[in-house]
Amino acid sequence: MTTDQWTTVADVASAVCLLGGAFLAFAAGVGVLRFPDLLARMHAGTKPQVLGLILVLIGLALRLRSGGAVWALVLVAVFQMLTAPVAAHMVGRAGYRTGKVRSDLLVVDELTSDQELARARDHGRAEDDDPRD
Amino acid sequence: MTVVVVVCGVLLTAGAFLAVIRAEKGPSMLDRTIALDIVVTTMIAAVALYAAVNRRADVVPILVVLSLVGFVGSVTIARFASVEPEGEGRVRTREEIAAQEAERIDNEDYAEESRRSGRREETDEHHGGGAEGEVR
Amino acid sequence: MSLHPRRHRWRTQWATIVWLTVVWVFLWGDLTIGNILAGLVIALAVTTGLRMAPIDFHGRFRPLGVLRLVVRFAADLIRASFEVSVIALRPRYVPRGAVIGVQLRSHSDLYLTLTAELASLVPGSLVVEAHRLTGMLYLHVLDVQQSGGIEAARQAVLDQEERVMRAFASDEELDAAGLGVRA
Structure with missing residues (x-):
């Protein structure tokens, strides 16, 4: 294939990736609006968002095709994959500690029961022992 | 290519708009944090779309900065999230504001009177609520 | 040393x-x-x-295990995003979530963190709380029905941990976790 044909293939692939990424970003927005609970909304904010961003960055890389900027896009994708779960974890933990999580909406809630067990055990003991970290 | 740009733009705008609606509804600050994180990521996608269409490589540092800002913002708010009192999560209507103001003025008048009449009474003034139950 | x-x-x-x-x-x-x-x-x-805790890495780098981990993770990531999008866009369907606790078998912070990160990005689960000292991970499962039940979700996280350890752990760590060395 000639260079021109490779260019067209890359453009088409880039368009497909951009469309997929935008669709996933839209699904993330719908999810965060529709889901019933704080923890469920975090799912919407993590998974489709990360993959959507990766697809959009792949689309951009296919359009740019050369140059140092492509490496920075790899970096952005790696950052997102590393940091999105951490942000979701911290938000979830803060939600538990400030009482924003409604146990009645969950089928099973082992974290609350474990926390209550730990608190009961700590009240039984005289010393102040924090089981968390 | 124009079709692709328009469709992508519409999808991204719709997603961001829905996330902003969630940011308004709340009901807690953590929901708003997640919603605004999605808005920031949609901004990254939009800037990347613009760069892809115009084949510009010099806006790529914006993507790096936005992704870091989104992450640091969410983590900071989650770190300092506190227990919010009931009813603080939504915007009050005009009647509710008037009723609360009237109540506050009544309380202050009562405090003034009791002070003037010589009784030593502890008045409890909440200046918007402190950081109760700050999350460590 | x-x-x-x-x-x-x-x-x-x-x-x-x-x-x-x-x-x-x-x-x-x-x-x-x-x-x-x-x-x-x-x-x-x-x-x-910036004084940060140095990471103790006593393991080996196993190329076959890493390849398996990466490929499986990429497939899971794609599947996860579409599953969440389907749940989000399906009209009149409200997902029933659950929070489960999983006891990890490894004794290291690094594998705990890796497993938590990967488990957050793959279908169904999101790490809500991690107790570093006991090796306990608490995950929120988005839809119990779609994950195949609570025990299936728990097993999925343990499988993820096994893939991570088979990619990076040394033989002693594998033995300590109870996973035999694969032929």
Whole structure:
């Protein structure tokens, strides 16, 4: 294939990736609006968002095709994959500690029961022992 | 290519708009944090779309900065999230504001009177609520 | 291994310094001597200025395990995003979530963190709380029905941990976790 044909293939692939990424970003927005609970909304904010961003960055890389900027896009994708779960974890933990999580909406809630067990055990003991970290 | 740009733009705008609606509804600050994180990521996608269409490589540092800002913002708010009192999560209507103001003025008048009449009474003034139950 | 305190710290932090230099070079995009030197200087400044706990990595790098991990993770990531999108866009369907606790078998922070990160990005689960000392991970499952039940979700996380350990752990760590060495 000639260079021109490779260019067209890359453009088409880039368009497909951009469309997929935008669709996933839209699904993330719908999810965060529709889901019933704080923890469920975090799912919407993590998974489709990360993959959507990766697809959009792949689309951009296919359009740019050369140059140092492509490496920075790899970096952005790696950052997102590393940091999105951490942000979701911290938000979830803060939600538990400030009482924003409604146990009645969950089928099973082992974290609350474990926390209550730990608190009961700590009240039984005289010393102040924090089981968390 | 124009079709692709328009469709992508519409999808991204719709997603961001829905996330902003969630940011308004709340009901807690953590929901708003997640919603605004999605808005920031949609901004990254939009800037990347613009760069892809115009084949510009010099806006790529914006993507790096936005992704870091989104992450640091969410983590900071989650770190300092506190227990919010009931009813603080939504915007009050005009009647509710008037009723609360009237109540506050009544309380202050009562405090003034009791002070003037010589009784030593502890008045409890909440200046918007402190950081109760700050999350460590 | 040298017991001299300063030399010991350099040895355990050289990986961090290399990684930070790579990040700096990636940011600039050009692989020039100036970029590499600047990256090294900044990496050294960051690692000496900010006291962070050095990561103890006693494992090996197993190429086959890493390949399996990466491929399976990519497939899971794609599947996860579409599953969440389907749940989000399906009209009149409200997902029933659950929070489950999973006891991990490894005794290291690194594998706990890796498993937590990967488990957050794959279908169904999101890490809500991690107890480092006991090795306990608490995950929120988005839809119990779609994950195949609570026990299936628990087993999925344990499988993820097994893939991580088979990619990076040394033989002693595998034995301590109860996973035999695969032929």
